[in-house]
Amino acid sequence: MLDFRGRWKAALLPLAAVVALSACGSKTGENETVGGAVADTSGDTVKVGLLNSLSGTMAISEVTVRDSIKLAVEEINASGGVLGKKIEPISEDGASDWPTFAEKAEKLIREDKVAAVFGCWTSASRKAVKPVFEENKALLFYPVQYEGLEQSPYIFYTGATTNQQIVPGLEYLKSQGKTSVYLVGSDYVFPRTANKIIKAYAQANGMTVLGEDYAPLGSTEFGTIVNKVKASKASAVFNTLNGDSNVAFFKEYKSAGLTAASMPVVSVSIAEEEVKSIGTQYLDGQLTAWNYYQTTPGAANDKFVKAYKAKYGQDKPTSDPMEAAYVSVYLWKAMVEKAGGFEVEKVKAAADGVTFEAPEGLVTIDGATQHIYKTARIGKVGSDGLITEVWNSGQPVKPDPYLKGYPWATGLS
Amino acid sequence: MTVIVSQLFTGVSIGAVLLLIALGLSLTFGQMGVINMAHGEFIMAGAYTVYVLQKVITNAGWSLLVALPLAFAVAGAMGMLLEFLLIRRLYARPLDTLLVTWGVSLILQQLARDIFGAPNVQTRAPDRLTGNIQITDDLVLSNNRLFILTLALLAVAALTVVLRFSSLGRRIRAVVQNRDLAAVSGIPTGRVDRLTFFIGSGLAGVAGVALTLLGPIGPTMGTNVIIDAFLVVVAGGIGHLKGSVIVAFSLGTLHSLIEYSTTVSVAKVGVFVAIVAFLQWRPQGMFTLRTRSLA
Numbered sequence: 001m002l003d004f005r006g007r008w009k010a011a012l013l014p015l016a017a018v019v020a021l022s023a024c025g026s027k028t029g030e031n032e033t034v035g036g037a038v039a040d041t042s043g044d045t046v047k048v049g050l051l052n053s054l055s056g057t058m059a060i061s062e063v064t065v066r067d068s069i070k071l072a073v074e075e076i077n078a079s080g081g082v083l084g085k086k087i088e089p090i091s092e093d094g095a096s097d098w099p100t101f102a103e104k105a106e107k108l109i110r111e112d113k114v115a116a117v118f119g120c121w122t123s124a125s126r127k128a129v130k131p132v133f134e135e136n137k138a139l140l141f142y143p144v145q146y147e148g149l150e151q152s153p154y155i156f157y158t159g160a161t162t163n164q165q166i167v168p169g170l171e172y173l174k175s176q177g178k179t180s181v182y183l184v185g186s187d188y189v190f191p192r193t194a195n196k197i198i199k200a201y202a203q204a205n206g207m208t209v210l211g212e213d214y215a216p217l218g219s220t221e222f223g224t225i226v227n228k229v230k231a232s233k234a235s236a237v238f239n240t241l242n243g244d245s246n247v248a249f250f251k252e253y254k255s256a257g258l259t260a261a262s263m264p265v266v267s268v269s270i271a272e273e274e275v276k277s278i279g280t281q282y283l284d285g286q287l288t289a290w291n292y293y294q295t296t297p298g299a300a301n302d303k304f305v306k307a308y309k310a311k312y313g314q315d316k317p318t319s320d321p322m323e324a325a326y327v328s329v330y331l332w333k334a335m336v337e338k339a340g341g342f343e344v345e346k347v348k349a350a351a352d353g354v355t356f357e358a359p360e361g362l363v364t365i366d367g368a369t370q371h372i373y374k375t376a377r378i379g380k381v382g383s384d385g386l387i388t389e390v391w392n393s394g395q396p397v398k399p400d401p402y403l404k405g406y407p408w409a410t411g412l413s
Numbered sequence: 414m415t416v417i418v419s420q421l422f423t424g425v426s427i428g429a430v431l432l433l434i435a436l437g438l439s440l441t442f443g444q445m446g447v448i449n450m451a452h453g454e455f456i457m458a459g460a461y462t463v464y465v466l467q468k469v470i471t472n473a474g475w476s477l478l479v480a481l482p483l484a485f486a487v488a489g490a491m492g493m494l495l496e497f498l499l500i501r502r503l504y505a506r507p508l509d510t511l512l513v514t515w516g517v518s519l520i521l522q523q524l525a526r527d528i529f530g531a532p533n534v535q536t537r538a539p540d541r542l543t544g545n546i547q548i549t550d551d552l553v554l555s556n557n558r559l560f561i562l563t564l565a566l567l568a569v570a571a572l573t574v575v576l577r578f579s580s581l582g583r584r585i586r587a588v589v590q591n592r593d594l595a596a597v598s599g600i601p602t603g604r605v606d607r608l609t610f611f612i613g614s615g616l617a618g619v620a621g622v623a624l625t626l627l628g629p630i631g632p633t634m635g636t637n638v639i640i641d642a643f644l645v646v647v648a649g650g651i652g653h654l655k656g657s658v659i660v661a662f663s664l665g666t667l668h669s670l671i672e673y674s675t676t677v678s679v680a681k682v683g684v685f686v687a688i689v690a691f692l693q694w695r696p697q698g699m700f701t702l703r704t705r706s707l708a
Contacts, residue, residue: 247629255555277533
């Protein structure tokens with residue numbers, strides 16, 4: 001055992017180490033400016049951040065988004081970059097853990113000094129990083145469909161908001177005579193908010209909601225929920241499950257004897273990639289509501305699908321969030337070029353009216369809401385594993401994240 | 414009325430899944446007091462065996478039948494390897510085996526990601542197992558759950574027969590009851606341990622095959638089920654199979670009955686509360702070994 005002096009030294013040494021380390025790791029010193037992160041655009045490259053879950057339950061979906069962003073970055077660099085600077089992507093792993101997303105966002109903005117960040121998928125991850133981007137006045141491009149009721153001044157939403165995906169899905173069900181629905185969703189902000197909107201729509205449009213069930217994210221036991229769905233004798237199911245749960249839900253659905261013909265399921269989180277991991281054995285004929293499918297016709301889409309398959313493999317499908325992520329990089333490039341610089345406030349001011357000939361069709365940024373005009377498309381899963389459109393909205397739909405243009409939606413936001 | 418019956422059936426089938434998952438663990442945990450956190454990954458190995466096999470055997474029915482013994486062998490071999498390389502050096506150090514097997518489980522998950530990719534993979538179930546038997550208008554028994562129930566009961570029966578009537582079973586029971594006395598009596602405890610780990614992990618592989626009929630097959634599927642497996646084993650009592658059987662079916666039924674009138678989250682909480690309360694009253698589990706040893 002150490003003597004008295006020895007024990008004091010032994011105690012002080014780790015204490016000193018802790019003090020030294022904490023001084024190294026401090027996030028805000030007295031001299032730095034808080035809020036107003038400045039991107040480092042001094043060299044001949046400009047850094048952008050990619051923030052996606054590369055592990056955990058959301059990896060199945062988010063890895064492909066990161067890959068699409070990388071494809072767009074490569075294509076832009078090959079044609080000269082943005083304002084003459086090549087884009088340098090810095091990819092971080094959110095690990096399907098929302099606090100990690102916030103941590104990595106802070107790191108990308110403050111340490112890497114990126115000009116913009118592309119990523120997130122679940123609304124939980126977006127809500128976790130929103131204060132980081134607003135505090136630091138940095139830009140996030142969010143490529144996934146979500147529940148709306150949000151309009152952050154520092155986020156550009158290239159995925160669908162509810163009036164571009166969920167509402168058209170309901171309108172399609174109504175037009176097919178399926179007026180009683182059962183709602184099944186994962187238990188977090190997107191399905192809960194989406195279901196509120198669905199209930200308001202149903203009440204105003206003569207549809208009935210026969211039940212509403214939530215399973216924790218990642219849950220794989222759906223015996224009881226499917227029993228309830230079957231017992232309700234609804235004419236359709238509106239599915240807002242996300243991640244692994246979808247696999248278990250559809251396997252259970254089929255075992256219960258429910259089919260797309262007898263009780264179709266409209267899903268908003270099942271795209272081509274998820275079809276591959278669930279299997280057409282369980283999904284044949286089921287419906288999806290998106291704004292883009294791999295099968296969407298058009299020259300821009302042919303080029304995108306070909307380029308993606310050439311880079312990542314002929315067996316890899318393309319899906320809506322992947323396309324929205326790809327588009328977001330090009331839109332940022334167009335905004336920067338219109339603004340003549342990378343500074344966030346200038347880029348934001350230049351956003352309104354910026355267009356891009358996207359694989360989903362021509363998209364335009366709506367500066368007021370920082371969302372984009374998107375055509376709504378309902379698709380059906382085929383036995384080849386691809387989704388084919390069965391209905392679309394004709395014109396691109398103006399984004400309305402607070403559903404201000406819909407009288408039945410007053411009181412929701 | 415039929416709603417209660419169909420919920421009971423759901424509960425029994427949840428119990429059957431729990432039983433398959435926990436059966437192997439009750440053997441390894443009960444046998445050696447080894448907390449094997451990699452048990453979930455042996456289940457995952459069994460599920461991936463089906464996936465790999467289906468690339469060779471395209472008929473879904475045959476691939477499932479061949480996968481059952483193959484998954485048993487593959488997962489069993491992995492278990493035996495784990496025991497031989499790591500666990501036998503860590504007896505009487507339960508905290509260390511917990512940490513080491515936790516590390517092994519992370520390594521196995523990453524290995525699965527590297528070999529098969531991070532996204533889930535799909536397997537085809539034989540068409541006969543995707544249908545159901547309609548008893549009444551409202552009571553429908555799905556074939557895949559009936560298959561899993563049968564599989565679970567067969568596994569319990571086979572294990573009981575082995576443990577009660579075979580010489581290996583007798584040696585296993587001797588080592589479980591009193592390791593020192595068994596060693597002194599001439600039983601090669603090291604070899605018995607390895608074989609027990611083989612059987613326990615092999616059963617995990619069979620559970621993995623069953624899970625391909627129900628849910629996702631991916632690198633993290635083991636982490637979904639490992640907690641439930643430990644709950645069943647701890648509440649059932651170490652050293653007795655019948656404890657695990659009774660607890661598995663009780664928890665499954667409790668879960669589905671609570672879930673019907675509330676939500677999945679409330680049911681999970683309810684099941685945890687029930688287990689905690691039960692363990693407060695009876696901390697050694699439902700059935701325990703009564704031995705004469707002083708330990």
